[in-house]
Amino acid sequence: MFKVPTIMTADEILDKAFRRANKIQVSDPNYRFRMQKLNSSKVDSATSVIDATLKRYVEAFPSFDNIPEFYRALIDLMFSVDKIRKSLGRIDGARKEITKIGSKSARQINRTGKTNYMAYKRTEAYGRVSSIVKALDPSLRYLDEVRNGFKQLPAIPTKYPTAVIAGSPNVGKSQLIGAMSTATPKVASYPFTSQELSVGHFMDSRDRYQLVDTPGLLDRPFDERNSIEKQAVLALTLLTDLCIYVVDPTGNCGFTLEPQLSLLDSLFESIPGMRFLMVVGKSDLDIPDHVDMSFTESFSEKMGDRYLGLVTISAKDGTGLDELRAILVGSLEAREPRLKEKKDIIE
Numbered sequence: 001m002f003k004v005p006t007i008m009t010a011d012e013i014l015d016k017a018f019r020r021a022n023k024i025q026v027s028d029p030n031y032r033f034r035m036q037k038l039n040s041s042k043v044d045s046a047t048s049v050i051d052a053t054l055k056r057y058v059e060a061f062p063s064f065d066n067i068p069e070f071y072r073a074l075i076d077l078m079f080s081v082d083k084i085r086k087s088l089g090r091i092d093g094a095r096k097e098i099t100k101i102g103s104k105s106a107r108q109i110n111r112t113g114k115t116n117y118m119a120y121k122r123t124e125a126y127g128r129v130s131s132i133v134k135a136l137d138p139s140l141r142y143l144d145e146v147r148n149g150f151k152q153l154p155a156i157p158t159k160y161p162t163a164v165i166a167g168s169p170n171v172g173k174s175q176l177i178g179a180m181s182t183a184t185p186k187v188a189s190y191p192f193t194s195q196e197l198s199v200g201h202f203m204d205s206r207d208r209y210q211l212v213d214t215p216g217l218l219d220r221p222f223d224e225r226n227s228i229e230k231q232a233v234l235a236l237t238l239l240t241d242l243c244i245y246v247v248d249p250t251g252n253c254g255f256t257l258e259p260q261l262s263l264l265d266s267l268f269e270s271i272p273g274m275r276f277l278m279v280v281g282k283s284d285l286d287i288p289d290h291v292d293m294s295f296t297e298s299f300s301e302k303m304g305d306r307y308l309g310l311v312t313i314s315a316k317d318g319t320g321l322d323e324l325r326a327i328l329v330g331s332l333e334a335r336e337p338r339l340k341e342k343k344d345i346i347e
């Protein structure tokens, strides 16, 4: 999604530049002019190659002010936006300095009559340029790592109204995303958690809506997470402020209601601003008699306007899915402006 070319090391850049310069041939019957042309062209060629190479790198990186917040947060998590910016700044500064050295040296070469001095000026320029490029090596290597990291970013469009799906393992999250989606949900990888996200879409008469399932991220209490995972969860809040919380009261998932509700509690406490829509699933199965279904009242009280209500569904026979879609469409339209990204980096 961010197309950045492979970034060469300092030595590779210098090799390329000097190899190009060494191939230069000039013709002039006059020895002095010939030497002048040869030395100034070599300096010019070497510094232009370096300038063009570094410029291409700097321009290939996205401008972090213009990318969706979700991606900026993930990149900041994997690397450091500040360090990337500084590295790019250093490279751009070096590039300008090298261009200056190139034109100044070429001018000096073209002004002198002494052929020894011409060669000396060229060697001197090479030396200065080499040490500047060599000093960039750590920045170049860092940016190449960042570039490789870009490939791991999950490909999730940010322009569609989005809801994230959470709930204990086996409650039916994947099944729900499949039943709601118009096409087979796509799977995207989520950096550092080695988790995958699955992304589905559905349409109402006008717009496209997006559902994101996060296996392994929102199915355990937040406190049991390491800090990377916590931040990964928080990055999700830049994508959406609506969470579909799936509860399975039938016991089919292997959990009673109690741990499922305390997970919801933990997500509510730890993800600021997230609104929750309770989805009670597997309605095609019987709920055991001892299960107390009055829990919803306390949630509605506790969560206030962050509680969007309850829908009973079955992903298996389709019960309640239309109602669920209608509630999502209504609630997502009222979402915060910050979540409405103007730009998108996914086609």
Ligand SMILES: Nc1nc2c(ncn2[C@@H]2O[C@H](COP(=O)(O)OP(=O)(O)OP(=O)(O)O)[C@@H](O)[C@H]2O)c(=O)[nH]1
Pocket: 167, 168, 169, 170, 171, 172, 173, 174, 175, 176, 215, 216, 219, 281, 282, 283, 284, 285, 313, 314, 315, 316, 317
């Ligand atoms: N009867 C019935 N079974 C369902 C329904 N939804 C899901 N299941 C079953 O429940 C099991 C778990 O469903 P998944 O959709 O994989 O659950 P999940 O929440 O994605 O599970 P993890 O990804 O492991 O957290 C599967 O065997 C599904 O067939 C439903 O509406 N009715």
Ligand SMILES: [Mg+2]
Pocket: 173, 174, 175, 213, 215
């Ligand atoms: Mg699943």
